Amino acid sequence: MASLIHKDLSTLRWDGELPGTLNMIDQTLLPEQFLRIDCNTPEETWQAIKRLSVRGAPAIGVAAAYGLILGVQHNAHLSQNEFLEKLNITADYLAESRPTAVNLFWALDRMRQTAATHADLETPQLLERLLAEARAIEQEDQAMCIAMGEFGQTLLKEGQGVLTHCNAGALATSGSGTALSVFYAAARAGKKIHVYADETRPLLQGARLTSWELQNNDIEVTLICDSMAGWVMKEKRVQAVITGADRVAANGDAANKIGTYSVSLLAKAHGIPFYIVAPSSTFDFALATGDSIPIEQRDPTEISHGCGKQTAPAGVHIYNPAFDVTPAENITAIVTEKGIISPVTTENIAAMLKG
Numbered sequence: 001m002a003s004l005i006h007k008d009l010s011t012l013r014w015d016g017e018l019p020g021t022l023n024m025i026d027q028t029l030l031p032e033q034f035l036r037i038d039c040n041t042p043e044e045t046w047q048a049i050k051r052l053s054v055r056g057a058p059a060i061g062v063a064a065a066y067g068l069i070l071g072v073q074h075n076a077h078l079s080q081n082e083f084l085e086k087l088n089i090t091a092d093y094l095a096e097s098r099p100t101a102v103n104l105f106w107a108l109d110r111m112r113q114t115a116a117t118h119a120d121l122e123t124p125q126l127l128e129r130l131l132a133e134a135r136a137i138e139q140e141d142q143a144m145c146i147a148m149g150e151f152g153q154t155l156l157k158e159g160q161g162v163l164t165h166c167n168a169g170a171l172a173t174s175g176s177g178t179a180l181s182v183f184y185a186a187a188r189a190g191k192k193i194h195v196y197a198d199e200t201r202p203l204l205q206g207a208r209l210t211s212w213e214l215q216n217n218d219i220e221v222t223l224i225c226d227s228m229a230g231w232v233m234k235e236k237r238v239q240a241v242i243t244g245a246d247r248v249a250a251n252g253d254a255a256n257k258i259g260t261y262s263v264s265l266l267a268k269a270h271g272i273p274f275y276i277v278a279p280s281s282t283f284d285f286a287l288a289t290g291d292s293i294p295i296e297q298r299d300p301t302e303i304s305h306g307c308g309k310q311t312a313p314a315g316v317h318i319y320n321p322a323f324d325v326t327p328a329e330n331i332t333a334i335v336t337e338k339g340i341i342s343p344v345t346t347e348n349i350a351a352m353l354k355g
Helices: 042-050 057-072 080-095 102-117 123-153 179-188 205-216 226-234 260-269 346-353
Strands: 012-016 020-025 036-039 161-164 194-198 221-224 240-243 247-249 254-257 274-277 323-326 333-336 339-341
Touching: 012 057, 012 123, 020 057, 036 042, 036 057, 042 057, 042 080, 057 080, 057 102, 057 123, 080 102, 080 123, 102 123, 123 179, 123 274, 123 333, 123 339, 161 179, 161 226, 179 205, 179 240, 179 274, 194 205, 194 226, 205 221, 221 226, 226 260, 240 260, 254 260, 260 274, 260 323, 333 346, 339 346
Parallel strands: 161 194, 161 240, 194 221, 240 274, 274 333
Antiparallel strands: 012 020, 020 036, 247 254, 254 323, 333 339
């Protein structure tokens, strides 16, 4: 499964050659409206990332790589030095769109390195090489999704209930997803599982996106409020928890959508395994622990005016972090495209991903 089951449901794609367009699903409109939008400039890409038209760490990385192409594709006439200056300015700009998802910076750094490595090329040829690199990032993401799914599905048994938080599916990648790829792989293996999707306040990615995506892929799914997670565990409806991650520190501490930390504590209290599914590009080995992961603070109106309706008194103080960090000690295993890391330690992570 390279993406969702219907080709038109691919999260994002590059249309054309050079010049081309970045086309994506506007996820802010789901599930009520399905609309594809075009980004023709890095500014439009920045806005799409910031407002969550495209979201999920791997998809943000792919979007940033193509957004960088949008910023320089009309500059093949420049000298190499002028072209590289334009490239770096555009990369710095795109890097400011969201602070937590490390794939954003990983993809931009990879594009910069590609430009530096091919400094002998004339500007038009360098531009072609950069587009090829962006496409390679997309294709590698698709392959990693498949591999993570196949490794992860071995952790699930026939008939199990599995809880997931936020959306870590095809909508969060250019492929079949991270956490949700496990469910798709389990289905291909003939395992019948039942997914419980937290609605994921305040922006309801679980309700709007995960339940929509799983329905479109014929995976049995039940939507629950975030506050129901502990109770469905106590009722023994859930035998595993699987989520994605936006950044993983060297020791395995993992940043994911706000509420994930709470779910990990509930899973631990009920003796339920808690799994993170994330590609190697989501690991930030420059950070020893999750204490240094930057946490994005978002607009207070996401809480006070959820879905456009005021639900809090005017003037009330609001705290709205988009992510929290689950400590490695709460994580049973991390599934990567290279294999399953368990127990989650600095040494085991390095052995798997750096060996």
